[in-house]
Amino acid sequence: MKEIVINPITRIEGHAKVTIFLNEDLTVRDARFQVTDFRGFEKFSEGRPFYEMPSITSRACGICPVSHLLASAKACDEIVAVKVPTTAVLLRRLMHMGQMIQSHALNFFHLSAPDFLLGMDADPATRNVFGLIEKQPDLARQGIRLRKFGQEIIENVAGKKIHSSEWIVPGGAKWPLTAERADYLKSNLHEALTTTLQTITMFKGWFSSCTEEMETYGDFPSYYLGLVTADGGLEMYDGNIRIVDSEGNIVADQLNPDKYMDYIGEAVEPYSFMKFPYYKPLGYPGGMYRVGPLARLNISSHCGTPLADQELKEFKKLGKNGIVQSTFHYHYARLIETLFCIEKTKELLEDPEILSERVCRKVYVNNSEGVGVAEAPRGTLIHHYKVDPQGMITKVNMIIATEHNNLAYNKAVTQVAQKYVKAETLNEGMLNRVESVIRSFDPCLSCATHMVGQMPLEIQLLDSQGKLLDRKIR
């Protein structure tokens, strides 16, 4: 069988390659998204005290460490069996908004924008954020500053931009927010909001020239899964699980996240270190669902902040029954969520309770098990711990946002490869389109396999005996 390998996929967070399988007539038959590293958090955490877990699991990912801190702390909250003080919840939520803003800005400006603004077929040597700085310095500066705003929220709440694990503790948080820090963050809200609104307008301006991408970049039916509020609104820190089908029907609602094992199964394939979660009632691989920004907006009836709600209405018009199928629109969904998070940041900073100094309880081990769930930038994140009576970890299971989308990745890369990859006249731009659909999902593979790695891109054409016919390196 003939195959084309793209290795590594660049401008994503993690290590992966794509193998494209060709038919005898050189048309594309199938494609696989393969993840190539692994670290083993679930095993090496065993025997360690539970309260170390936020600090250790934060190191699963440098892009969304806050999501791990939150899911981990929430699992620990269940182990100590206390209600977290109101102010600590507000501060955890505020930190989470910072995480969403910085991560979404990173995907849009630093990783994906070079494809849109410099071109899918632009010189690969400069098709990156430094190329963007050179060609569109004002826009690059705005994007850099938006990401910085998100990082500074995290830093001002929790003391450090990346792996701020000293601050979050089981049962609450270690220190309160000072008025000076809150005022500093407030003073930057206006600029962040302006940048986001301008970016949304710019992005929508590209729609008319991107119709082909919208139709072929992973445009297929699937289920959608994520957290929602009690009244079905967008929720990122708390709430229960909702699952919606491609027609917009709610197939399951307000599922208790603690019972995730009842409805989410995990499969393994020999070609990837990333596992394949599926919706249990539909089996594997039929139970394919998507998570993350596109899924969250598909399952939510409203955002709950004025500007984001206005934008959500426009978003829902792009699909039938308000369900938007095209993976390309992860980008649009990400920008709408950024808007929501900035509005929410303002709301949280203006809450009179946010400056209260009561942020933590004294805690002890009271339960032998805890599940913590949060919406990471890329989707639903689950941490599940079991402990012995002394609080030493005996079992860990983590299901990571990016993993949920694994079945969908394979479908999306196949769809794009079938549309764009012509084996007889292979060129770099064709392959970049395959990579680009992966960037739309914004995978975080360091998380997904609790892993990471990287290698040169090599495209090999092999005949049915595995003999090398042609080879290209870029």
Added chain:
Amino acid sequence: MAASKKVRVATLWLSGCSGCHMSFLDQDEALIDLAQQIQLVYSPVVDVKVFPEDVDVTLVEGAVANEDQEELLKFARARTKVLISLGDCAVTGNVPGLRNALPESPIAVLNRAYIETADVNPQIPTDVPMLLPKALPLHEVVKVDFYIPGCPPPAGLINWVIGRLMRGLPVNMEGKSKFG
């Protein structure tokens, strides 16, 4: 300034969380100034797929945990003048190295993730790079010229080191950094 006069910088991401790369990006507006002076010739955020020749400075994040990473690191070392261990995983093995203490690493970690917690097709993936018996700090595999500890190292420190190297000034890390 002509592109050829710029300092040729590369960044590698081995077994780590990308936090050191995020800290590199946390240089924020300083990146815009840096873009005038350096050319990023290879990096996870750049689309060049083969580590190029004649690189002046390579910053490496992460421990060496699988055979592909070992090969890439040796390849990069041969093509780089100054190689820097960036962050605690590269400097000490840190979090990826936590598995080293297990009696049957790496089989124990693989079993847990792909056999014990799988509902369908439990199996250890085979069409993927082989894990090394232990996740190693860089200096156990190649010669390292500078170490920047931290989890991650602060953006300001990364910027300071790159700046000193570009101007050919000595880089004395004493009192400038800490682990964690």
